[in-house]
Amino acid sequence: MKSFRKKIKKSAEVLPAIILFLLMAAFFLLVFFLLIWGLSVSLKSVAQFRASPIGFPEGEWHFENYFNAFKSFNVPLHGGRVEVGLLAQYGYSLLYALGGAFFATLVSCVTAYATARFPFRLGKIVYAIVVIALGLPIVGALPSQLRLMSLLGLYDSFFGIWFMQASFLGVYFLIFHAAFAGAPKDISEAAEIDGAGNLRIFLEIALPLSGKLFFTVMIIKFIGFWNDYQTPMLFLPSFPTAAYGMYYFFFDTRTTSAWPTMKIAGAILLLTPVFVVFLLFQKRLVGDLMLGGIKE
Amino acid sequence: MHTKKRNDLIFYSAMLAFPLLQFGIFYIAVNVNSLVMAFERYDYTTGAISFAGFGQFRQAFYFLFRSPELSAAWKNTLLLFVVSLFGDGLGVLFSYYIAKEKPLANLLKIGIVLPTLLSAIAMAVLFKYFGERAFPALFHTEEGLFSGNAVLPVLLFYHVWMGLGTSVLVLSGTMSAIPKSLSEEAELDGCTFMKEFFCITLPMIYPTLVTFLVIDIAGIFVGQMGLYHFYADDADPALFTFGYYLFREARNATLAEYPVLAAMGALFTLVAAPLALFSKKLLLRLGPSAD
Numbered sequence: 001m002k003s004f005r006k007k008i009k010k011s012a013e014v015l016p017a018i019i020l021f022l023l024m025a026a027f028f029l030l031v032f033f034l035l036i037w038g039l040s041v042s043l044k045s046v047a048q049f050r051a052s053p054i055g056f057p058e059g060e061w062h063f064e065n066y067f068n069a070f071k072s073f074n075v076p077l078h079g080g081r082v083e084v085g086l087l088a089q090y091g092y093s094l095l096y097a098l099g100g101a102f103f104a105t106l107v108s109c110v111t112a113y114a115t116a117r118f119p120f121r122l123g124k125i126v127y128a129i130v131v132i133a134l135g136l137p138i139v140g141a142l143p144s145q146l147r148l149m150s151l152l153g154l155y156d157s158f159f160g161i162w163f164m165q166a167s168f169l170g171v172y173f174l175i176f177h178a179a180f181a182g183a184p185k186d187i188s189e190a191a192e193i194d195g196a197g198n199l200r201i202f203l204e205i206a207l208p209l210s211g212k213l214f215f216t217v218m219i220i221k222f223i224g225f226w227n228d229y230q231t232p233m234l235f236l237p238s239f240p241t242a243a244y245g246m247y248y249f250f251f252d253t254r255t256t257s258a259w260p261t262m263k264i265a266g267a268i269l270l271l272t273p274v275f276v277v278f279l280l281f282q283k284r285l286v287g288d289l290m291l292g293g294i295k296e
Numbered sequence: 297m298h299t300k301k302r303n304d305l306i307f308y309s310a311m312l313a314f315p316l317l318q319f320g321i322f323y324i325a326v327n328v329n330s331l332v333m334a335f336e337r338y339d340y341t342t343g344a345i346s347f348a349g350f351g352q353f354r355q356a357f358y359f360l361f362r363s364p365e366l367s368a369a370w371k372n373t374l375l376l377f378v379v380s381l382f383g384d385g386l387g388v389l390f391s392y393y394i395a396k397e398k399p400l401a402n403l404l405k406i407g408i409v410l411p412t413l414l415s416a417i418a419m420a421v422l423f424k425y426f427g428e429r430a431f432p433a434l435f436h437t438e439e440g441l442f443s444g445n446a447v448l449p450v451l452l453f454y455h456v457w458m459g460l461g462t463s464v465l466v467l468s469g470t471m472s473a474i475p476k477s478l479s480e481e482a483e484l485d486g487c488t489f490m491k492e493f494f495c496i497t498l499p500m501i502y503p504t505l506v507t508f509l510v511i512d513i514a515g516i517f518v519g520q521m522g523l524y525h526f527y528a529d530d531a532d533p534a535l536f537t538f539g540y541y542l543f544r545e546a547r548n549a550t551l552a553e554y555p556v557l558a559a560m561g562a563l564f565t566l567v568a569a570p571l572a573l574f575s576k577k578l579l580l581r582l583g584p585s586a587d
Contacts, residue, residue, distance in 0.1 A: 024407070126312070134507065141327055148325060163322075171507075285413065
């Protein structure tokens with residue numbers, strides 16, 4: 001009887017973990033299966049794909065799909081008079097994502113530092129604004145945003161879109177705030193006694209101490225902006241990014257670009273840079289980020 | 297001391313000047329302007345803007361409740377919200393598995409987080425062709441995943457799948473910060489895996505969980521269910537959510553059509569904002585105790 005109870009207890013301990021493991025494993029396998037399947041299709045001819053949509057190509061591998069996708073990955077501008085190719089799109093993506101990620105991270109970091117380290121009342125108000133804005137939906141402001149950007153002369157410019165993205169609203173402010181509020185004050189106090197000013201303390205002590213966090217947030221933001229096609233589509237129409245190019249390529253119905261094998265090769269071309277970034281910074285990206293606190 | 301306070305104040309003001317200016321323009325001005333636009337009428341021939349009273353709201357009401365194009369949007373928006381909550385629940389459980397450092401936890405975490413980090417449009421291309429071409433061949437069926445009755449559940453699954461990474465990334469980090477001693481004590485007291493989850497982890501991370509739930513509620517009318525990735529402007533109205541509809545209309549609208557969209561947005565805000573704030577209060581009040 002005792003051993004039966006033990007067995008029940010053991011399975012109550014193990015069974016939920018096994019179920020969770022199986023579910024997570026299914027998601028894990030699905031993503032890698034999809035990526036490998038995509039890779040296999042991108043190397044097939046249309047005939048090979050039609051004959052067998054699963055598995056790597058039997059016979060010849062068609063690396064030219066990548067070359068063709070690269071050539072056809074164009075976005076027409078000004079009624080088709082100008083075509084923006086993939087290299088230029090990568091360039092625009094880099095500008096949009098690097099600038100956007102840098103300014104957005106910097107503004108979140110600076111605002112969090114000021115509000116966490118100085119005891120002025122405005123800091124509490126800013127913190128409350130962030131918390132309220134997170135849960136206070138403003139729906140349908142896109143038309144207004146487009147009109148205001150045009151009015152301010154910020155529409156369709158990198159400066160404008162960086163300015164728009166350089167907001168402290170969002171969860172990363174809270175993450176920075178928690179980091180600065182929890183950091184020991186003794187180093188900055190010692191520097192202050194040695195005559196260091198506020199700017200020097202921020203640049204030489206606080207920023208380097210939060211450097212890892214800054215870098216992690218910036219990479220996450222960079223990836224987010226790199227993948228974002230909807231914002232550049234609306235606010236940066238003359239500078240199509242690679243993600244927008246993919247959107248255009250996906251829905252392009254010209255004969256050759258309509259081949260699934262080429263579209264999938266195009267998708268792999270877009271996924272590759274982020275995949276490389278992910279492999280390089282994997283530990284940092286899937287490391288531990290904390291949003292709020294835990295209960296004391 | 298007085299000089300120090302003055303210097304601090306100057307530095308503090310300098311640090312916050314740009315963020316507050318940005319906030320003033322892109323949050324306050326944009327949203328106030330959106331509200332103002334909801335009461336405007338734009339004459340396309342003359343370019344004149346005039347006061348429209350509640351005319352745009354009447355039109356917005358008509359679209360929301362009478363337009364055949366939006367007849368399925370209520371149901372789909374609600375369904376998407378419920379499924380998002382389910383996704384959060386799944387994210388919490390997966391995060392718990394990872395935070396407890398169970399077998400292969402870190403490897404599995406990579407598989408969960410990766411889709412969130414990869415390009416949504418590129419993943420949609422792969423998933424759509426896989427669903428349309430490979431799935432029927434793999435399972436010997438006539439219909440693919442993007443035809444017939446399968447489409448809506450497939451889109452909902454895709455939404456959950458792509459969103460799991462964000463919650464796992466943040467929640468597993470929060471759970472890892474729970475002192476190990478608590479869990480060790482619980483184990484000594486004979487707590488099982490799930491009992492520890494319900495009695496220690498869940499109460500401890502409750503504030504973060506509330507934030508996630510409130511973000512879900514706040515985004516109820518914004519969720520697009522990935523429709524734009526899969527269909528661009530041509531999704532079947534039977535699949536519409538309000539988030540998709542608003543984005544699609546804003547992208548294609550003329551200046552004359554902006555005000556009715558702004559009115560629609562204001563109506564949604566009128567529903568979602570109090571709901572989000574009330575839910576937050578209620579959830580925090582009803583939350584479990586960590587004692």
